[in-house]
Amino acid sequence: MTAIDPRLAVNASAVGGAVDMTHGAGGRAMADLIRDVFHKHLANDYLAQGNDGALLGKVSGRLVMATDAHVISPLFFPGGDIGALAVHGTVNDVAMMGARPLWLSASFVLEEGFSLAALERIVVSMALVAREAGVPIVTGDTKVVEKGKGDGVFISTTGIGVVADETDVSGSNARPGNAILVSGTMGDHGVAILSKRENLDFETEIVSDSQPLHELVAAMLACTPGIRVLRDPTRGGLSATLNEIARQSKAGMVIREAAVPVKPEVAAACELLGLDPLNIANEGKLVAICDTADAEALLAAMQAHPKGRDAAIIGEAVADDHALVRMHTRLGGMRIVDWIAGEQLPRIC
Amino acid sequence: MTAIDPRLAVNASAVGGAVDMTHGAGGRAMADLIRDVFHKHLANDYLAQGNDGALLGKVSGRLVMATDAHVISPLFFPGGDIGALAVHGTVNDVAMMGARPLWLSASFVLEEGFSLAALERIVVSMALVAREAGVPIVTGDTKVVEKGKGDGVFISTTGIGVVADETDVSGSNARPGNAILVSGTMGDHGVAILSKRENLDFETEIVSDSQPLHELVAAMLACTPGIRVLRDPTRGGLSATLNEIARQSKAGMVIREAAVPVKPEVAAACELLGLDPLNIANEGKLVAICDTADAEALLAAMQAHPKGRDAAIIGEAVADDHALVRMHTRLGGMRIVDWIAGEQLPRIC
Numbered sequence: 001m002t003a004i005d006p007r008l009a010v011n012a013s014a015v016g017g018a019v020d021m022t023h024g025a026g027g028r029a030m031a032d033l034i035r036d037v038f039h040k041h042l043a044n045d046y047l048a049q050g051n052d053g054a055l056l057g058k059v060s061g062r063l064v065m066a067t068d069a070h071v072i073s074p075l076f077f078p079g080g081d082i083g084a085l086a087v088h089g090t091v092n093d094v095a096m097m098g099a100r101p102l103w104l105s106a107s108f109v110l111e112e113g114f115s116l117a118a119l120e121r122i123v124v125s126m127a128l129v130a131r132e133a134g135v136p137i138v139t140g141d142t143k144v145v146e147k148g149k150g151d152g153v154f155i156s157t158t159g160i161g162v163v164a165d166e167t168d169v170s171g172s173n174a175r176p177g178n179a180i181l182v183s184g185t186m187g188d189h190g191v192a193i194l195s196k197r198e199n200l201d202f203e204t205e206i207v208s209d210s211q212p213l214h215e216l217v218a219a220m221l222a223c224t225p226g227i228r229v230l231r232d233p234t235r236g237g238l239s240a241t242l243n244e245i246a247r248q249s250k251a252g253m254v255i256r257e258a259a260v261p262v263k264p265e266v267a268a269a270c271e272l273l274g275l276d277p278l279n280i281a282n283e284g285k286l287v288a289i290c291d292t293a294d295a296e297a298l299l300a301a302m303q304a305h306p307k308g309r310d311a312a313i314i315g316e317a318v319a320d321d322h323a324l325v326r327m328h329t330r331l332g333g334m335r336i337v338d339w340i341a342g343e344q345l346p347r348i349c
Numbered sequence: 350m351t352a353i354d355p356r357l358a359v360n361a362s363a364v365g366g367a368v369d370m371t372h373g374a375g376g377r378a379m380a381d382l383i384r385d386v387f388h389k390h391l392a393n394d395y396l397a398q399g400n401d402g403a404l405l406g407k408v409s410g411r412l413v414m415a416t417d418a419h420v421i422s423p424l425f426f427p428g429g430d431i432g433a434l435a436v437h438g439t440v441n442d443v444a445m446m447g448a449r450p451l452w453l454s455a456s457f458v459l460e461e462g463f464s465l466a467a468l469e470r471i472v473v474s475m476a477l478v479a480r481e482a483g484v485p486i487v488t489g490d491t492k493v494v495e496k497g498k499g500d501g502v503f504i505s506t507t508g509i510g511v512v513a514d515e516t517d518v519s520g521s522n523a524r525p526g527n528a529i530l531v532s533g534t535m536g537d538h539g540v541a542i543l544s545k546r547e548n549l550d551f552e553t554e555i556v557s558d559s560q561p562l563h564e565l566v567a568a569m570l571a572c573t574p575g576i577r578v579l580r581d582p583t584r585g586g587l588s589a590t591l592n593e594i595a596r597q598s599k600a601g602m603v604i605r606e607a608a609v610p611v612k613p614e615v616a617a618a619c620e621l622l623g624l625d626p627l628n629i630a631n632e633g634k635l636v637a638i639c640d641t642a643d644a645e646a647l648l649a650a651m652q653a654h655p656k657g658r659d660a661a662i663i664g665e666a667v668a669d670d671h672a673l674v675r676m677h678t679r680l681g682g683m684r685i686v687d688w689i690a691g692e693q694l695p696r697i698c
Contacts, residue, residue, distance in 0.1 A: 018683045021695045024420075024584075024695065024696075025584060025585065025689065025694075025695065026583065026585025026586075026589045026688075026689070027585050027589055027688045027689035028629070028688055028689070030584075030585075031593070031688075038661035045505065049521075050519075050520055050521065051445070051446060051519055051520050051580075051605050052415055052442045052446075052580065052581075053414060053415030053416075053442050053443055053445065053447055053448075054413065054414050054415070054520075055411060055412075055413055055446060055447045055512065056411065056413060056414055057411050057412065057525060058409075058410065058411050058412070059408075059412060060407075062404060062405065062407050062408065063404075063405040063406065063407070063408060063412075063509070064403065064404055064405065064466035065402060065403050065405055065452060065454055065487060065488055065507075065509060066401055066402030066403070066488055066490060067455070067456045067488055067490050067505075067507060068404075068456060068490045069457065069458050069491070069492040069505065070492070071373075071458055071492045071493075071494050077551070093401045093402050095404055096400070096401055096402065097400060097401075097402045097404060099402075101413060105414055105415070105416035105507050106416070107416045107417060107418035107505040107507075107625075108418065109420055109458070109503050109505075110608050111419050116605035132523060136402050138414060139414055139415055139416055139420050141416050141417045141505075142418070142419075143418040143419070143503075143696075143698075144695070145420050145500060145503075145696060146695070146696075148497065149499065149500040150498065150500070151494060151499070153497040154458050154492075154494075154503065156416075156418065156456040156458075156490075156507075157454075158416060158454050158505075159402075159506035160412070160414060160509065161406065170398065170399075170400055170404075171399055171400050172398075172399065180516050193419060206601050231401065232401075233401075234375065235373075235375025235379075236374065236375025236376050236379075237375075242357040242374055244380070248399050254608050261436035281375070305460025318620075339375075339376045339377055339380075340374065340375070340377070343434070345373065345374075346370045346493070347373075347375065347492075347494060347495075349492075
């Protein structure tokens with residue numbers, strides 16, 4: 001999806017004016033906003049129940065639940081917006097449990113004065129990507145805070161999914177000898193946000209990779225039911241994700257810098273900005289860890305899927321009591337890949 | 350629960366300092382905050398999984414999902430705090446579907462500079478009331494926004510529950526002739542918040558009624574499996590809730606002012622402030638609608654429960670194409686009970 005998706009423009013109607021405190025007060029103004037903006041675009045049988053929660057029906061399989069707050073700035077960026085991101089982020093967190101996402105909830109904190117047209121554009125975007133992902137938004141909530149007590153809109157999404165009995169995916173399952181794969185290029189999302197925020201103009205526009213990964217995960221599990229770990233390297237990037245998994249699994253990791261896919265334009269932007277692409281957030285990529293014997297077949301399954309075309313095997317888990325993540329550099333050395341101690345890019349998701 | 354619950358003071362440790370942007374950046378500072386504040390107090394087997402979502406296991410029965418954003422100001426108030434409210438609010442929304450709440454998620458938007466000690470006090474409070482309610486917080490997320498882009502802390506909670514096959518509770522189920530009940534006094538929460546916010550000093554301290562209602566609902570359904578409607582009159586108060594149900598059910602409502610329980614001190618405060626207790630938010634009360642034949646037994650079951658002691662039958666649903674809510678006033682007249690058009694009390698929950 002590009003920054004200005006024509007499908008969004010076609011769907012949005014001309015809602016005028018701005019959010020005011022009455023839109024959060026529980027009265028008629030709130031009921032009208034919910035009807036005219038939220039229910040209008042997100043319409044489904046669950047929302048049509050009209051209650052303070054949604055009746056979802058029965059499921060078989062083990063349940064999974066994941067939640068994410070989204071505070072990204074700016075709200076609209078090359079490759080997406082906060083609405084699409086809020087859907088993708090939670091669909092992906094559910095998928096990273098090896099689960100099939102079924103339903104989403106969404107809660108909104110609106111700032112007084114925020115443009116209702118911008119809000120509608122965001123809701124239309126959520127509706128579009130939720131429909132494309134096949135995961136309906138079944139219930140929601142809206143609150144309003146005074147001007148200067150928020151920042152336009154924050155969106156928290158929660159997802160429910162089901163995981164098959166034979167699936168056992170967890171950050172604690174990596175074992176020495178396992179192969180580490182990534183599904184594509186690193187750093188696209190963070191650099192897209194940063195370039196928009198700082199008004200940087202690169203020769204090639206860098207767009208966020210914000211996308212849902214549940215269908216890729218389903219294809220991967222169909223090929224390799226024994227996948228041990230799945231995680232999406234969002235905030236903190238690949239460095240943080242590998243360090244989290246290393247800590248959970250009490251294993252070391254060794255990766256090869258030359259094997260980690262990075263787009264040339266992202267690498268160039270990072271060099272210019274003094275950033276390390278390994279520390280930069282992604283919103284449509286995953287890390288997978290599996291037995292070495294499965295690695296080539298899994299790689300082929302990933303590369304055969306449109307969302308895993310640039311997949312690569314980047315390294316392996318190793319025995320290491322200190323659970324360090326290390327990297328063979330392009331220059332032939334070896335360095336520790338620490339997770340960032342503090343802040344590299346605030347409000348990246 | 351009173352404003353200063355000694356159990357909170359005992360549990361809170363001396364975490365110093367303030368939230369900074371690194372606490373939301375996905376690196377080590379965030380991991381430490383999650384470990385030292387969130388996991389420390391909310392500890393359970395689901396959080397211990399350490400993944401970006403929680404594996405919950407299998408359930409039988411129909412699933413229910415509800416979500417709420419909480420932006421209440423002030424964060425600490427007589428009778429509770431934003432943490433307890435966030436747990437109670439979503440437990441109650443799940444219970445109002447006639448469901449048994451099983452699991453909660455919580456996502457936090459923190460403002461840079463917010464006191465870590467205050468955050469810990471809020472998390473301790475959430476842990477306490479979640480444990481009392483028997484509904485664990487199984488997964489969460491934390492984001493940080495710059496000073497002046499938030500207001501201390503906002504918390505979004507989402508709940509999952511299961512509803513028995515024989516239960517059919519919905520705002521659209523009210524029929525002419527049905528009885529309307531409330532579980533207790535109206536307006537306590539809103540007046541407690543307002544008095545704290547405006548530094549008003551009443552002779553008797555008015556405390557919020559923030560409390561979980563799922564056990565009361567279970568006792569009510571055990572007595573009257575055919576309960577038609579359950580809803581908690583939060584934002585907009587009883588007026589908004591009855592109007593919502595009337596609109597959903599396409600029925601009118603007639604209530605008797607003299608039958609609606611209001612504490613004398615709340616009534617006095619409302620008179621002083623020019624507010625109508627029927628428009629004021631509650632956080633631990635419910636409206637129930639049932640067949641007239643069941644009403645006396647249901648009332649007795651409610652009054653026999655500690656959270657329904659002051660329950661009352663306040664009126665009945667009637668045939669009315671305009672779905673108006675009307676009230677026999679204490680003075681012998683009849684007036685329309687409209688929901689508030691706009692804002693009466695902003696950021697009440």
